[in-house]
Amino acid sequence: xxxxxxxxxxxxxxxxxxxxxxxxxxxxxxxYKITTASGGQEGLHLAASFCxxxxxxxxxxxxxxxxxxxxxxxxxxxxxVIVISARSNEHEKARALDGGADDYITKPFGSIELLARIRTxxxxxxxxxxxxLTRQKPYHCGNLTINFExxxxxxxxxxxxxxxxxxxxxxxxxxxxxxxxxxxxxxEKIWGPYTDSNNQILRVNMxxxxxxxxxxxxxxxxxxxxxxxxxxxxxxx
Amino acid sequence: MHLSLQHLKSHFPGRxxxxxxxxxxxxxxxxxxxxxxxxxxxxxxxxENSANVALxxxxxxxxxxxxxxxxxYGIAASLVSxxxxxxxxxxxxxxxxxxxxxxxxxxxxxxxISLVVSTMTSRIKEQADALVEREKLLMDAEKEKMRANLLxxxxxxxRTPLTGIIxxxxxxxxxxxxxxxxxxxxxxxxxxxxxxxxxxxxxxLLSVTRIHxxxxxxxxxxxxxxxxxxxxxxxxxxxxxQTELSVQVPEDFLMIPMDAILIEQVIIxxxxxxVVHSGSNLPVExxxxxDGTQVFFCVRDYGKGIPPERLENLFDGSYxxxxxxxxxxxxxxxGLSICKTIITAHNGTIHADNHSKGCxxxxxxxxxQAGPANQVLPASQAGSLVNAESVVQENSAESLIxxxxxxxxx
Numbered sequence: 001x002x003x004x005x006x007x008x009x010x011x012x013x014x015x016x017x018x019x020x021x022x023x024x025x026x027x028x029x030x031x032y033k034i035t036t037a038s039g040g041q042e043g044l045h046l047a048a049s050f051c052x053x054x055x056x057x058x059x060x061x062x063x064x065x066x067x068x069x070x071x072x073x074x075x076x077x078x079x080x081v082i083v084i085s086a087r088s089n090e091h092e093k094a095r096a097l098d099g100g101a102d103d104y105i106t107k108p109f110g111s112i113e114l115l116a117r118i119r120t121x122x123x124x125x126x127x128x129x130x131x132x133l134t135r136q137k138p139y140h141c142g143n144l145t146i147n148f149e150x151x152x153x154x155x156x157x158x159x160x161x162x163x164x165x166x167x168x169x170x171x172x173x174x175x176x177x178x179x180x181x182x183x184x185x186x187x188e189k190i191w192g193p194y195t196d197s198n199n200q201i202l203r204v205n206m207x208x209x210x211x212x213x214x215x216x217x218x219x220x221x222x223x224x225x226x227x228x229x230x231x232x233x234x235x236x237x
Numbered sequence: 238m239h240l241s242l243q244h245l246k247s248h249f250p251g252r253x254x255x256x257x258x259x260x261x262x263x264x265x266x267x268x269x270x271x272x273x274x275x276x277x278x279x280x281x282x283x284x285e286n287s288a289n290v291a292l293x294x295x296x297x298x299x300x301x302x303x304x305x306x307x308x309x310y311g312i313a314a315s316l317v318s319x320x321x322x323x324x325x326x327x328x329x330x331x332x333x334x335x336x337x338x339x340x341x342x343x344x345x346x347x348x349x350i351s352l353v354v355s356t357m358t359s360r361i362k363e364q365a366d367a368l369v370e371r372e373k374l375l376m377d378a379e380k381e382k383m384r385a386n387l388l389x390x391x392x393x394x395x396r397t398p399l400t401g402i403i404x405x406x407x408x409x410x411x412x413x414x415x416x417x418x419x420x421x422x423x424x425x426x427x428x429x430x431x432x433x434x435x436x437x438x439x440x441x442l443l444s445v446t447r448i449h450x451x452x453x454x455x456x457x458x459x460x461x462x463x464x465x466x467x468x469x470x471x472x473x474x475x476x477x478x479q480t481e482l483s484v485q486v487p488e489d490f491l492m493i494p495m496d497a498i499l500i501e502q503v504i505i506x507x508x509x510x511x512v513v514h515s516g517s518n519l520p521v522e523x524x525x526x527x528d529g530t531q532v533f534f535c536v537r538d539y540g541k542g543i544p545p546e547r548l549e550n551l552f553d554g555s556y557x558x559x560x561x562x563x564x565x566x567x568x569x570x571x572g573l574s575i576c577k578t579i580i581t582a583h584n585g586t587i588h589a590d591n592h593s594k595g596c597x598x599x600x601x602x603x604x605x606q607a608g609p610a611n612q613v614l615p616a617s618q619a620g621s622l623v624n625a626e627s628v629v630q631e632n633s634a635e636s637l638i639x640x641x642x643x644x645x646x647x
Contacts, residue, residue, distance in 0.1 A: 090498065108436060200459065200492065203461050203464070203492065204490065206461075206464075207461060207463070207490040208490075210463070211490075216484065216485075216486075217463045217467070217486060218463050218466045218467050218470065218484040218485070218486040218523075218525075219467060219470055219482075219484050220467050224467070224468075224471065225461075225464035225465075225467055225468050226468070227460070227464065227465060227468050227497040227498060227501065228497065228498065
């Protein structure tokens with residue numbers, strides 16, 4: 001339910017009949033209102049006439065490139081778009097995210113993962129609208145707490161010392177927790193729009209952060225890597 | 238067969254494409270004209286030493302033989318130059334006169350030298366071509382063998398889960414009325430299990446398509462070892478949530494050139510083998526270490542080990558698990574041969590051996606840049622080619638980046 005007490009509506013643009021029916025069934029059971037389209041053109045029309053709260057978009061559509069659908073949508077709406085894509089194509093995913101998509105989910109996915117992504121995106125979009133009203137609440141996840149107002153990060157009640165850049169990176173990820181942030185986005189936000197395309201400095205800083213907050217860098221609890229795309233922070237409690 | 242065709246072609250320029258004939262003829266003419274110009278210049282400067290003229294033409298002949306295809310152009314050039322020398326540089330000038338004292342001998346020897354030289358040069362060139370050709374054929378044969386093995390094991394390994402899926406779903410549909418809830422649940426969960434297995438197989442096969450078709454090269458970029466390992470573990474946990482793993486990566490931050498998706502696949506395959514085939518529930522260990530030039534990834538289980546007679550051809554895809562076809566448990570044929578392909582394409586090594594309490598698979602990746610030839614990107618990503626290559630080059634000097642623990646604690 002959104003804040004008006006209505007069910008959230010979701011538009012699904014996907015050409016595969018079987019996948020469409022599986023997603024529709026799952027979402028209907030979770031009480032979402034779902035509309036489906038089998039092609040990009042139809043999807044764009046439905047998006048304009050129904051104004052859904054969220055759009056699930058398959059990138060491989062028969063009638064038009066999924067990237068173009070995102071571009072067309074972004075001309076007039078900021079509705080969250082979750083891209084559905086095949087795994088091996090990490091460049092395509094990064095491009096979709098940099099092109100305006102909010103998140104992506106990799107085929108094949110389970111219903112639990114899909115629902116979690118939808119909830120995250122809906123929450124982020126409603127937070128965007130409330131941003132001016134409420135101050136940012138502290139981020140809690142497991143033993144990690146980030147207090148944005150005091151600029152304090154604690155792990156097991158112990159204060160963690162971070163450099164300026166590490167703090168900026170961590171808070172940026174935490175404010176967008178649950179959502180994947182691309183290398184390009186992070187580089188631009190932290191180092192400015194004209195930085196080198198070499199993202200090694202970002203990797204090194206992330207490695208430092210991991211050594212400070214994760215017990216074992218190889219099995220992280222808070223910050224996850226999406227190879228070839230970017231980073232995703234665990235959803236706060 | 239291919240080889241002999243190539244051979245024939247070089248002898249008969251008429252059979253070549255017209256473009257190549259024109260190109261060769263023009264080249265021959267150009268070389269001869271340049272030689273004539275130089276010879277004229279020489280002749281003007283030192284008219285009494287006409288031997289230089291012959292030397293200039295012989296040089297031209299060698300060059301012609303070297304840069305054109307086949308004998309014919311060299312022979313034609315030698316005839317032209319012998320007549321040309323007589324016509325241009327011997328008295329009477331601008332007349333062909335073979336009656337000059339001793340000239341028939343000069344003529345004969347120039348002709349012999351040019352023929353021999355042009356034949357020899359052409360032959361050397363042919364041999365070099367043949368060598369390249371033979372190497373290519375050998376490589377093709379190797380690839381063909383790999384592909385055939387892969388195909389064989391794929392068709393073998395795909396049938397089992399598909400049979401399961403078709404059987405279970407048919408049972409469900411046919412006996413929908415009479416099945417208990419529990420039985421239904423059982424059938425569907427079998428379908429899920431088999432489909433998951435199929436999915437892994439497909440991901441394996443898809444990963445092979447990331448390896449450049451002809452050169453067996455891959456698109457590498459500098460990736461963080463711990464990030465790649467952590468993603469592999471997360472993906473593995475999705476499929477085997479109950480399995481206990483112990484993972485160890487180096488304290489130092491390592492970045493090495495690789496295709497991270499492929500290496501992830503290797504790690505997942507090895508972990509899966511350890512879990513499925515070891516016949517033990519003890520935790521599987523994944524340990525990453527680095528000795529400065531190589532990074533070692535070791536997957537170790539505490540199970541029944543691998544029969545020694547199978548160790549030898551474990552990775553070549555020809556290996557079948559005898560039990561696999563009967564008990565429905567799948568062999569590890571494809572998975573391991575794909576691991577081998579991936580690691581070889583990375584210029585790494587992979588091997589398996591038994592230790593006292595089970596077995597271990599170790600693969601290595603070079604920590605340093607092996608050479609610029611490694612960075613081949615598929616044409617579809619040509620846009621990012623420049624980018625990726627520049628990254629690699631900048632890092633090649635310090636491709637191994639380590640941050641010591643002390644620094645991070647500041």
